[in-house]
Amino acid sequence: MKDKKSLIIYFSRADENYAVGYIDKGNTEIVAEYVRDLTGADMFKVEPLVLYAKDYATCIEEAKQRIGNAPIKEEIKDISQYEVIYIMSPIYWGTYAPELETAIKNLDFTGKIVRIISTHEGSGLANMVNDIKKICRGANVLDDAIAIKGSQAKNSKSIIENWI
Ligand SMILES: Cc1cc2nc3c(=O)[nH]c(=O)nc-3n(C[C@H](O)[C@H](O)[C@H](O)COP(=O)(O)O)c2cc1C
Numbered sequence: 001m002k003d004k005k006s007l008i009i010y011f012s013r014a015d016e017n018y019a020v021g022y023i024d025k026g027n028t029e030i031v032a033e034y035v036r037d038l039t040g041a042d043m044f045k046v047e048p049l050v051l052y053a054k055d056y057a058t059c060i061e062e063a064k065q066r067i068g069n070a071p072i073k074e075e076i077k078d079i080s081q082y083e084v085i086y087i088m089s090p091i092y093w094g095t096y097a098p099e100l101e102t103a104i105k106n107l108d109f110t111g112k113i114v115r116i117i118s119t120h121e122g123s124g125l126a127n128m129v130n131d132i133k134k135i136c137r138g139a140n141v142l143d144d145a146i147a148i149k150g151s152q153a154k155n156s157k158s159i160i161e162n163w164i
Pocket residue numbers: 011012013014017018019025026027028029056059060061063064089090091092093094095119120121122123124149150151
């Protein structure tokens with residue numbers, strides 16, 4: 001995998017987090033940077049058009065409202081140059097963050113290898129793999145997706161290394 005031209009598409013949110021309090025960098029971003037360091041992949045961070053609240057309880061409700069309608073700051077224009085796409089997201093309400101869906105749903109994944117990592121606090125991969133299989137047209141979604149507990153993100157480098 002390391003020799004293939006790769007792109008990491010990820011969503012991650014700092015501020016108040018479920019198990020780790022207020023943080024400057026989201027759990028998924030920590031893991032995404034490990035993937036980048038180990039593969040040399042390019043990175044695209046999906047950013048919500050309107051930032052989520054800093055406090056966890058409000059964010060939870062906002063995320064629920066955004067399911068199926070989650071505008072983002074910048075679209076991904078073209079993934080044609082990449083062979084492998086890493087899709088990474090926290091689990092929100094049982095699947096990827098709603099903004100992640102907005103970012104990937106109109107891309108042409110024909111012939112692309114897709115590899116998936118979630119971060120979570122108990123749900124594992126939840127429906128993320130199935131939902132990605134449904135919306136990534138033409139993708140070869142590998143069945144080796146992994147789930148990292150958000151509170152363990154910092155300690156996950158060796159897991160990621162073995163997985164890659
Ligand atoms: C809006 C919201 C919804 C969440 N829903 C779930 C969930 O359904 N299952 C779960 O295990 N964790 C859930 N979590 C916890 C996050 O998946 C977990 O803390 C993750 O590591 C956050 O990643 P980030 O710091 O990169 O944003 C939720 C967190 C938020 C903010």
